[in-house]
Amino acid sequence: MTMRSNGTLILCYHRIAEGVEDPFYLCVSPSNFAAHLEELSRAREPSILADVSVPSRRPRVVVTLDDGYRDNLTNALPIAESKGVPITVFVTSGILGNHHGFWWDRLGTLLRSRPPHVQEIDLPVGDRNVRLPLGSSGIRADLDSIRRHLLPLRVTEIERALDAVSERWQVGSAPPPDAGTLTSEELRQLAASDTITIGAHTVDHVRLRDRPAREQQDTIAGSKAELERSIGRTVSHFAYPFGRRDDFDDRSVDAVRSAAFDTACTTIPGTARSGTDPYRLPRRLVMDWGRLRFQVQLQRWKLG
Numbered sequence: 001m002t003m004r005s006n007g008t009l010i011l012c013y014h015r016i017a018e019g020v021e022d023p024f025y026l027c028v029s030p031s032n033f034a035a036h037l038e039e040l041s042r043a044r045e046p047s048i049l050a051d052v053s054v055p056s057r058r059p060r061v062v063v064t065l066d067d068g069y070r071d072n073l074t075n076a077l078p079i080a081e082s083k084g085v086p087i088t089v090f091v092t093s094g095i096l097g098n099h100h101g102f103w104w105d106r107l108g109t110l111l112r113s114r115p116p117h118v119q120e121i122d123l124p125v126g127d128r129n130v131r132l133p134l135g136s137s138g139i140r141a142d143l144d145s146i147r148r149h150l151l152p153l154r155v156t157e158i159e160r161a162l163d164a165v166s167e168r169w170q171v172g173s174a175p176p177p178d179a180g181t182l183t184s185e186e187l188r189q190l191a192a193s194d195t196i197t198i199g200a201h202t203v204d205h206v207r208l209r210d211r212p213a214r215e216q217q218d219t220i221a222g223s224k225a226e227l228e229r230s231i232g233r234t235v236s237h238f239a240y241p242f243g244r245r246d247d248f249d250d251r252s253v254d255a256v257r258s259a260a261f262d263t264a265c266t267t268i269p270g271t272a273r274s275g276t277d278p279y280r281l282p283r284r285l286v287m288d289w290g291r292l293r294f295q296v297q298l299q300r301w302k303l304g
């Protein structure tokens with residue numbers, strides 16, 4: 001065995017669900033998830049983030065799920081328990097209590113119910129209006145171009161922009177019922193399992209990059225405090241919303257460190273090794289792959 005294979009592979013899932021609208025490729029079906037966990041247990045040592053810097057003879061794998069969808073409790077948990085694979089769920093703390101769903105799910109609903117005569121979307125962005133053409137190359141392309149304009153905004157501004165579109169088009173923007181998020185009670189049920197570690201993912205899932213330091217500290221430390229209050233346990237791990245290199249900055253990393261988190265996950269591809277910055281842990285995004293395709297990916301990631 002070469003030294004190279006002896007890192008910790010950290011996988012990033014979002015939703016475990018099937019037969020639902022999934023324009024952002026966030027869902028892995030329960031049967032594929034079960035197959036993934038079986039393959040992982042054969043190839044690697046299922047592990048937790050707390051052990052990421054501890055040397056190990058067998059290559060490790062850590063399974064994480066981002067955002068805090070209800071299907072993490074209803075679908076992911078029973079599978080993880082039956083396969084004996086620990087999972088970490090990074091929860092956006094603002095979803096607890098009254099929440100009308102993540103803005104990307106609202107955007108998906110809006111575009112699916114777009115009136116046929118509407119060929120463009122007007123987004124109030126700050127004090128200007130951004131007009132984007134719609135429908136020329138499908139809903140995924142529309143979502144991508146709109147998302148690019150919304151990402152740099154505060155979440156309250158994004159919500160306002162979507163409210164305005166909903167009003168102008170005279171269509172609702174409630175996310176589909178299957179895209180529900182965890183309530184406080186469901187979070188406690190999830191956290192009660194030995195299989196589960198709860199991590200934080202900001203209060204509002206803002207894209208952190210270029211936000212003022214104070215705002216970043218508030219949403220990062222705030223999510224830790226809210227989750228700890230809710231589950232009555234220390235929350236030691238964090239994941240940057242969106243998580244790519246250009247989705248957070250040095251202020252985000254400083255804020256995570258000062259909030260006394262032990263680790264922070266990105267979605268920058270790679271394998272964590274001794275010497276990897278614990279506040280910039282790489283992760284691999286997992287898609288709804290069948291068993292064979294997943295095996296191929298595991299091989300590729302080992303070499304990558």
Ligand SMILES: [Zn+2]
Nearest residue numbers: 066067241242
């Ligand atoms: Zn997220």
